[in-house]
Amino acid sequence: SQTIHQWPATLVQPVGSPLSLECTVEGTSNPNLYWYRQAAGRGLQLLFYSVGIGQISSEVPQNLSASRPQDRQFILSSKKLLLSDSGFYLCAWSVSGYQETQYFGPGTRLLVL
Amino acid sequence: SQELEQSPQSLIVQEGKNLTINCTSSKTLYGLYWYKQKYGEGLIFLMMLQKGGEEKSHEKITAKLDEKKQQSSLHITASQPSHAGIYLCGADMSNAGKSTFGDGTTLTVKP
Numbered sequence: 668s669q670t671i672h673q674w675p676a677t678l679v680q681p682v683g684s685p686l687s688l689e690c691t692v693e694g695t696s697n698p699n700l701y702w703y704r705q706a707a708g709r710g711l712q713l714l715f716y717s718v719g720i721g722q723i724s725s726e727v728p729q730n731l732s733a734s735r736p737q738d739r740q741f742i743l744s745s746k747k748l749l750l751s752d753s754g755f756y757l758c759a760w761s762v763s764g765y766q767e768t769q770y771f772g773p774g775t776r777l778l779v780l
Numbered sequence: 781s782q783e784l785e786q787s788p789q790s791l792i793v794q795e796g797k798n799l800t801i802n803c804t805s806s807k808t809l810y811g812l813y814w815y816k817q818k819y820g821e822g823l824i825f826l827m828m829l830q831k832g833g834e835e836k837s838h839e840k841i842t843a844k845l846d847e848k849k850q851q852s853s854l855h856i857t858a859s860q861p862s863h864a865g866i867y868l869c870g871a872d873m874s875n876a877g878k879s880t881f882g883d884g885t886t887l888t889v890k891p
Contacts, residue, residue, distance in 0.1 A: 673822075703881075710784075710868060710881035711823075726878070757822060768813060769870070769879060771823040 669694035673758050673772035680779055686731075686745040688775050690758030693739065698760040700741040701769060702733055705755040717741060718763060753779045783807065784871055786882035793859050794890050801854040801885045803869035811872040812852045813879065814843050816865050823868065826854075856887075864889045 670693045680686060692698055699718050703711040713726045715733035723733050730749050734742045741758060756775045761767040785804045793799050803812070811830050815823040827836045829845035829852060836843055840863075842855045856863055866886050870879040 701878075710786075710883040711870070713878060713880075716878060755820070759823075768825055768828050770825060771815070773822045774820070776820065 669760070669770065671758060671760055671770060671772040673756075673775050675775060676773065677776045678778070680748050680777065682750055682779055683747050686743070686748050686752070686777070688743040688756055688758075688777075690741040690743075690772055691739055692741075692760045695739070695760065695762070697738060697763050699763050699767070700735060701759040701761075702741065702743050703757045703759065705757060705774075707754075711757065715743070748779045750779050753777055783873055783880045784869060784882040786867075786869055786885050788885060789883070790886040790888070792888045792890060795860060796858055799856050799859055799887070801867050801887075803852045803854070803871075803882055805850050805871060805873070807850070807873055809845070809849045809852070809871040809873065811879075812843075812845050812849075813870040814841075814852070814854055815868045815870065817868060817884070818865050859887075859889045861889045861891055863887060 672691050701716045702714040704714055705711050715725055717723050717735045720735050731745050758772040759769040761769045787802045813828050814826040817823045827838050827843050832847040832849045834845050840857045845852045864887055866884045868881050868884045870881040873880050
């Protein structure tokens with residue numbers, strides 16, 4: 668069966684510090700991978716999605732970047748965190764293709780102080 | 781403007797009561813997904829609807845997509861405290877494999 672992992676679970680970082688959040692998927696090959704941010708009381712905002720290694724699409728211009736160095740690894744990064752980067756970050760995967768169900772990881776709660 | 785509107789924003793019901801949550805779009809939905817989320821946790825997939833008029837059930841939860849494929853309703857029968865959480869609808873609005881999500885409905889079930 669497929670599983671998706673995210674770490675860390677929680678993170679408190681000072682403004683201006685770098686960020687690296689990691690997401691890995693097990694039990695599947697060539698998945699589509701997604702990064703979302705969820706603000707308190709709001710739905711999910713798609714940040715990045717990837718259909719293959721090295722293929723990243725950005726949905727919202729911002730202070731963050733994503734990379735996919737391996738087939739089942741998706742990394743969310745920032746060189747300098749802003750206060751507005753605080754939130755709940757969720758990684759998801761789906762079978763490659765359209766209209767495929769997305770399955771979510773447990774999330775990382777980021778607090779930038 | 782929000783592409784997917786969920787209503788109500790929050791809901792408090794007595795245990796045993798039925799309830800309905802709605803998800804509405806002005807555009808055709810190519811795939812409609814319902815998820816449940818406990819606060820601070822990931823989303824749990826409930827069900828997916830693709831065809832106009834389609835209806836699916838998962839335990840005591842039933843979801844339906846209207847014929848025009850622009851609105852979905854999630855109905856819970858005889859609610860229990862275990863049903864409490866945030867319900868989110870997501871949809872593929874462009875048939876491009878990317879989903880848009882509603883803001884969620886927070887459900888509280890009072891014992």
